[in-house]
Amino acid sequence: xGMRVAVVGAGVSGLAATKCCLDEGLEPTCFEQSQxxxxxxxxxxxxxxxxxxxxxxxxxxxxxxxSAFSDFPFPEHFPAFLPNALLLDYLRRYTExxxxxxxxxxxxxxxxxxxxxxxxxxxxxxxxxxxxxKQTSHVFDAVMVCSGSFSEPSxxxxxxxxxxxxxxxxxxxxxxxHPDVFQGKRVLVVGMGNSGADxxxxxxxxxxxxxxxxxxxAWLLSRxxxxxxxxxxxLNTRLMTLIKTKLPAPLSLWLINYKVNQWFNHENYxxxxxxxxxxxxxNDELPSYILTGRITIRPGxxxxxxxxxxxxxxPEEEPIDVVVFGTGYTISSPFLEESIIRxxxxxxxxxxxxxxxxxxxxxxxxxxxxxxxGAIMPVAEMQARWVSRVFKGRAANVSPPVPQNxxxxxxxxxxxxxQGDPRAxxxxxxxxxxxxxxxxxxxxxxxxxxxxxxxxxxxxxxGPCSPYQYRLGGPGRWQGARQAILTQWDRVLKPxxxxxxxxxxxxxxxxxxxxxxxxxxxxxxxxxx
Numbered sequence: 037x038g039m040r041v042a043v044v045g046a047g048v049s050g051l052a053a054t055k056c057c058l059d060e061g062l063e064p065t066c067f068e069q070s071q072x073x074x075x076x077x078x079x080x081x082x083x084x085x086x087x088x089x090x091x092x093x094x095x096x097x098x099x100x101x102x103s104a105f106s107d108f109p110f111p112e113h114f115p116a117f118l119p120n121a122l123l124l125d126y127l128r129r130y131t132e133x134x135x136x137x138x139x140x141x142x143x144x145x146x147x148x149x150x151x152x153x154x155x156x157x158x159x160x161x162x163x164x165x166x167x168x169x170k171q172t173s174h175v176f177d178a179v180m181v182c183s184g185s186f187s188e189p190s191x192x193x194x195x196x197x198x199x200x201x202x203x204x205x206x207x208x209x210x211x212x213x214h215p216d217v218f219q220g221k222r223v224l225v226v227g228m229g230n231s232g233a234d235x236x237x238x239x240x241x242x243x244x245x246x247x248x249x250x251x252x253x254a255w256l257l258s259r260x261x262x263x264x265x266x267x268x269x270x271l272n273t274r275l276m277t278l279i280k281t282k283l284p285a286p287l288s289l290w291l292i293n294y295k296v297n298q299w300f301n302h303e304n305y306x307x308x309x310x311x312x313x314x315x316x317x318x319n320d321e322l323p324s325y326i327l328t329g330r331i332t333i334r335p336g337x338x339x340x341x342x343x344x345x346x347x348x349x350x351p352e353e354e355p356i357d358v359v360v361f362g363t364g365y366t367i368s369s370p371f372l373e374e375s376i377i378r379x380x381x382x383x384x385x386x387x388x389x390x391x392x393x394x395x396x397x398x399x400x401x402x403x404x405x406x407x408x409x410g411a412i413m414p415v416a417e418m419q420a421r422w423v424s425r426v427f428k429g430r431a432a433n434v435s436p437p438v439p440q441n442x443x444x445x446x447x448x449x450x451x452x453x454x455q456g457d458p459r460a461x462x463x464x465x466x467x468x469x470x471x472x473x474x475x476x477x478x479x480x481x482x483x484x485x486x487x488x489x490x491x492x493x494x495x496x497x498x499g500p501c502s503p504y505q506y507r508l509g510g511p512g513r514w515q516g517a518r519q520a521i522l523t524q525w526d527r528v529l530k531p532x533x534x535x536x537x538x539x540x541x542x543x544x545x546x547x548x549x550x551x552x553x554x555x556x557x558x559x560x561x562x563x564x565x
């Protein structure tokens with residue numbers, strides 16, 4: 037019999053995990069507590085305990101070409117950024133195409149995962165599930181935890197003096213569904229993540245007044261980047277990554293400042309981050325709504341009163357009726373013992389953000405809890421490809437080293453803590469993908485391709501780092517990868533170029549290609565690669 041693997045959850049990470057297990061000849065059983073796939077991306081009008089909650093207007097922050105699973109491009113007629121219903125449609129197509137549904141047990145909640153008595157020798161796990169009020173015990177050879185990080189809201193009310201006196205309405209952003217709750221009200225949104233900014237924009241269309249309170253500020257990106265192309269296809273390239281990692285830190289910081297302030301001056305809008313290494317948020321409308329007075333940016337909350345709020349360094353009280361806490365989420369795996377996954381500052385202490393570092397056998401992995409500057413889907417898939425090969429005994433870095441001290445654990449996390457980190461420029465979406473890809477022998481070689489397929493090499497180096505690059509070679513090689521890379525821009529433009537004026541030309545693309553080739557040669561000559 038093959039190696040039996042329990043997969044917890046049938047969202048993005050769980051589907052990728054199930055598929056990657058099948059690719060490696062493992063036997064996955066995916067336990068999904070609800071009656072359908074999709075996880076975060078399946079909208080329901082009512083909020084279900086233990087499940088992520090979505091508001092109907094949610095659109096993906098990353099583009100379809102950068103968000104695709106590496107061997108399954110989005111349909112060309114899908115828009116560049118996906119409304120939640122279309123992203124769920126894509127996940128359904130993926131599930132059907134790879135025959136995943138038969139491996140999913142719907143309506144099955146994982147109650148507990150504990151080490152088998154002979155774990156030290158077998159690495160096995162005792163898994164208890166519940167379905168229809170009846171509990172069942174199983175023994176699995178390995179476990180992939182894919183329950184995500186958007187189910188357990190973080191609501192630190194103790195950080196907000198006077199909140200118990202506030203008489204108005206208050207709730208966490210997880211409970212938000214429709215803006216009519218804000219009709220004619222004075223609204224305060226606390227926190228400036230993607231959800232907080234989205235909710236503030238929606239509220240401002242019907243509310244009397246909207247204020248965002250942010251202690252740290254934030255960089256803002258628009259989905260529409262240079263020349264109208266998706267932001268991540270412009271910024272997440274191998275060339276841009278090379279520049280950011282090779283430049284001295286002050287120069288790299290200046291470049292980041294320059295790029296994000298090209299859209300608008302963040303300082304003039306009260307948004308300039310105190311720590312300039314913070315990951316940006318994506319919102320197309322917020323600067324316009326600030327400029328037109330619909331939304332005001334304020335510093336952190338100092339104190340709540342009965343029907344008003346005081347902000348840091350602001351003497352005047354501001355009257356408010358509703359408070360929305362956009363204070364994020366905490367990683368929660370109630371079915372696991374705390375000793376297996378330790379959570380500090382909302383972050384799990386995991387080797388390469390996947391493996392608990394203190395296990396004698398690397399037979400339990402956590403997928404999809406990293407917060408990258410880029411799409412999560414290819415990251416979760418790459419984690420699943422690595423983990424499934426670790427389980428099979430075929431991957432490099434099979435055993436996470438036992439850390440000698442806290443500093444080493446932080447170093448191996450591969451991502452800065454929630455407090456920000458001066459090393460953050462090194463923790464890049466592409467760098468993380470490349471690292472995991474190198475563990476399984478799937479990292480593309482630009483120099484190697486320059487000799488055998490120069491056109492593809494140029495596209496990979498200067499163009500967007502789309503996930504198909506990781507299917508060009510190595511285990512899991514996909515015959516369609518090269519074609520998917522060379523036609524990625526066609527799929528981006530297909531849904532928008534619905535009216536093409538006479539005499540339009542692609543000469544600019546040809547010019548860019550020639551310039552790109554010369555730059556790549558220069559990079560090789562000067563040893564950047």
